[in-house]
Amino acid sequence: MKFPTRPVSLGLLVLAFSALVFSRAQAGGGHYYPPVVDPVVKEECGSCHLAFPAAMLPAASWKRMMGELENHFGDNAAVDPALARKITAYLVANAGDAAGQRYSAKLLRGVDAASAPQRITALPQWVREHRKVPDWEWRHKDVRSKANCTACHADAELGYYED
Amino acid sequence: MSASGYVQHYSAKVSDIYFIRPIKMFKSRFKFAQTKVAVGALLLLSCLPFAATAASLEAQLSQYAATAKAANPGFAGFSAARGEALHTRNFASGKPDTPACTSCHGKDPRSAGQTLTGKRIEAVALSVSPSRYADPAKVEKWFKRNCNEVIGRECTAQEKGDWLTFVGSR
Helix, strand or coil: CCCCHHHHHHHHHHHHHHHHHHHHHHCHHHCECCCCCCHHHHHHHCCCCCCCCHHHCCHHHHHHHHHCHHHECCECCCCCHHHHHHHHHHHHHCCCCCCCCCCCCCCCCCCCHHHCCCCHHHCHHHHHHCCCCCHHHHHCCCCCCCCCHHHCCCCHHHCECCC | CHHHHHHHHHHHHHHHHHHHHHHHHHHHHHHHHHHHHHHHHHHHHHHHHHHHHHHHHHHHHHHHHHHHHHHCCCCCCCCHHHHHHHHHCCCCCCCCCCCCCHHHHCCCCCCCEECCCCCEECCCCCCCCCCCCCCHHHHHHHHHHHHHHHCCCCCCHHHHHHHHHHHHCC
């Protein structure tokens, strides 16, 4: 009996392709960041701006940020110490470099976690992904700030940033 | 054959009416009573946050009044008009991108505002956001932050009372 080379190789090709698509879909094409689910963290970090997903920064960044809340990008965002500890624990547990975290490999590529970067919008991958956004769009009255993710990413609050 | 078959069929219909219908009616009545209770409970529950807010807002205002009186013996109560003036005034002493309360809260207290990063802020008017001032600690937290941003210092008890009276009247 002749070995059915063509059907088998075709079948393997289809399988390989769908596996690739599936893995991309699972990772959201690298543009999915699980939103903050803890109600306290959501309230405290999400009143002035979108509660940015913990996976967008490494743990060292969150630790430094939570220690400098009196000068939080120019604002005093201090919270009482017990609350700060609770928020820090959540952010560190879900940070981009936390164990088991698989959503932010791309965003944190080339980032030295020890340098504890503070601005998500200054991460090299963030800059690269947004390089085609013209200046006037950033200045648009519905955008105004690079921290205003939802202005363009309609489903940012759900964790999706691909559009 | 066909006649007896018809009778049988008919008698089955009669038993339907006599036995099943009353049970169904009883069931539906029972359901109706349940619905009434549920609606009543819902109505009561929906009033609760409002009542809680009114009470805690009153308590907070009287606390501010006591502090204001201690600071100024001539204190003669809070004024919604002064609160509105504070709300709309442009200060030069705070952060330049937020010179007034209205920078983020908007000119109309009954409509929603927006932070500089585009986050929606619920309307400040009590009539629009009845549960907004239910937690005194939260009210204090935001007075502290926002007064520092806009005016460059913490607000006095008089200012806080005036402002709460203003939004409470809207």
